[in-house]
Amino acid sequence: MSVWQPIADIAAKVQAGELSARQLVEQSLAKIAEQADYQAIIVTLDEMALARADKIDQAVKNGENVGRLAGVPFIAKDNFLVFGAETTAASNILKGFTAPYQATAVNRLEMEGAICVAKANLDAFAHGSSTENSDFFTTKNPHDPTRVPGGSSGGSAAAVMLDMAPFALGTDTGGSIRLPASFTGSVGFKPTYGLVSRSGVVAMASSTDVIGPLTRTVDDAALVFDVMAGRDELDSTTIDREEAYFPLNDTPLKGVKFGRITEYMDSEGLDSDVKALIENAIEKLKAAGAEIVDVSLPSLPLALAVYYIICPAEVSSNLSRYDGQRYGYSDPSATTLDDSYKMSRAHGFGKEAKRRIMIGTHVLSSGYYDAYYKKAQTVRTKIINEFNDVFNKVDFLLGPTAPEVAFKIGANVNDPLKMYLTDIMTVAVNLAGIPAISIPAGSVDNLPVGLQLMAPQKHDAALLALARKTEETVA
């Protein structure tokens, strides 16, 4: 059991004066200190957080409404800009950069009384599936410190499972929320593309980046998402929210039609124990009255290849602003402008960032654009169409979040392709912009396994309601 109550209950108690925000922040900071060995956190924001907590406690005393997340501590992945806090995206090139403005998502949470207490570790610039690509250190899996927590939002997922805060923020570009959720046994929700503003979040791949919560329960995820979701004039790719996401409807499973994705379930790379747990979940859903049919999306096996063209293309472009000229790391020994660019980037970026810059630059260069980038976009459209077709036949899709349980630290670091394969069951969702969620489906040798549920675009409320029901049914 977590030390934290459901988020809605915490906020209600703060509003009622039964819990103080200061007490909650102190509890959160104490947990972070206590579990420091897991290396989930890059920096804590003690002073700022306590000052905010005192303000909220004072407001409660004054009889003011302090919001739906009153006094609730949270941890932001370190690619979120939090005003006045160092924001590094776990990269050396941004070391020392203090955010002069703040992410819209953080703004919205703060407006409802939430308090950011710390910034969590990640693979630098969110490039990775394990946090091993962090330029600083690797986060350890709360269930087995010799294993990775998944990535790139590994610090956030671990922090939640280590009880450091009731929720954490993550970003999901190719699976970076869902994968660590699967590896740590947390709930990781990746909303429809455009429902949460990307403004103030260090960009990875702009066309697939989404922001979402990591929590212990679907209810908590829904509340946090409800606060963040909606159009933001600072992000032109955001869309209007058309529904409320909290509280969730109590949907019966009876009559719900699930598609069991054969490309995932019958994949050779799927670990047999993981498969058994997913099949077990399917049986429980059937027993609860749900209908499960096999569905095929024939282009899914191409999704990873498509993703590793489009994503690096956008990455290579998005990382070009880190040039050592205006902020962050600038190589002090450079004597010419060209050297300053080259040396700052050579020493400021880690291996994986450089790898993606090289791939992305290559696929966008003249003579290769049509063969790679353009073709990848064509296949991306095909994948989108296949999702649309299959959602004409079923209400939701299901499958595993990852092909295996959390792997050992160091197991894949010398084999980037194997590392990329970790994302094989998550990337298609990002290419299609549809919502998906990873919820715990049990454990293999005490290592959690995530069940992934997917819905059509903008069916986030239905997906969350269904996930909560599934959570109860499968547990």
Next chain:
Amino acid sequence: MITPEVRDQYTATIGIECHVQLKTRTKLFSGADNDAREAAPNTLVNHIDFGLPGALPVLNKEAVRLGAKAAFALGSRPQKFSKFDRKHYFYPDLPMGYQITQFDEPIVLGGQVDIALPDGSKKIIGITRAHLEADAGKSTHPDGSKDYSLVDLNRAGTPLLEIVSEPDMHTSAEAKAYARELYLRMRYADVSDANLYYGNMRFDVNVSVSKTDELGTRTETKNLNSFRSVEKTVDYEINRQIELLEKGETIHQETRGWNDAKQKTFSQRSKEDAHDYRYFPDPDLPPVLLDDAFIDEIAKSMPALPDDYRSLFDEIGLDARAAEDIIAVPDTARRVERVYRAANASHAKRVAFWLLQPQTEDDNTEGEASVQASDEQLIQLSQMVEDNKLSSTAAKEVLAEVLKTGRDPETIAQEKNLLQVSDEGEIIKIVDQVLAANAKAAEDVKNGEMKAIGFLVGQVMKESKGKANPALAQQLIKKQLGL
């Protein structure tokens, strides 16, 4: 030096890219102030212009509206679908490492403008395309400094419309006329302040020469900010290229600059150094979709363009040269039109000549900011001339005062004692004095030597201190002499 005979063996081909700064209040993708003219460096910069992590561009609707207006001013219609792309290169005044521009789906595709040439002929120049893009910042390299350059990001993100012409021009005169015509159209369409001094319009001129139908290798001379430098660059490049070819050398495709002090172009960057810009659609910006209602609304609200004024001034009876001089100052052109509508062609023509300023080589007249007079006052003044109340010389003296002060012309004329006297009795007295004092001349006139009457009229004018109506004076002289 090449002889005219050699020169004539070659045909020059010229295409022009023109960057026009759009007159929006804020930048193309950020809320920072777009008026960088007198601002201290790096004061009009926000997180988007500075390229901070997490900053996203937000398209300025007004810039799209102005781009759509420009489409009509270029003889085209805006595209219903256009989109933005990223163009990558590293430079300190480009904070994001890419420029946001429109690569293959620009807001304007196709168009044409008529240009008037000095010999009175006209020519149509095709417009290939025009696209919206964000300007870069400004780098300065202080003299003698090898250690640093200065970067001002105030201009970074300023909305530009880049207008690309077809290679339809063949002489420097055509290039200059085209540049001037674009300038006029952008001003009249009210999409740009088009102030050349502040670099609101900058021209990149592509020139090649060839003896055959096949085009020669071109050079591009960038960042010209006056019509004259466009003209001079074309002449210089044509001569330079022909000289090279005559010597048996080849032309290198390259980017050149114009040195105004030395009056010559110089090499800046060769094609080998050309960047691979790695264009791709900007994933932060959804495509721009314009519906018919929006486009029709723009079409309806288009202000009158230079061609509209050319027809109007022709109708008024102004010659083409005067018309162009008036059109060079939009405020004046609009005033002449108003006078024409409120009064008649005769008044409009007179007012036009009054307000006409001889155009210098580089027309960039800053409107009528200092003019205080109302249309009514100018019509009134013109009427006074028609009523013989003022001589045309006296009218100009009154005009200067009216323009400066905006005071009543009649009052000014009275104060300056310039009103013509048309009172017969008063003039007869003067005539009698003059005839008495100049008996010899009077006798000559009587004897039919009509030349002498001019002298007598002049004397009357002199005695009346210029106020006598000369026609009336002559009439009265004849009458007094019994002719």
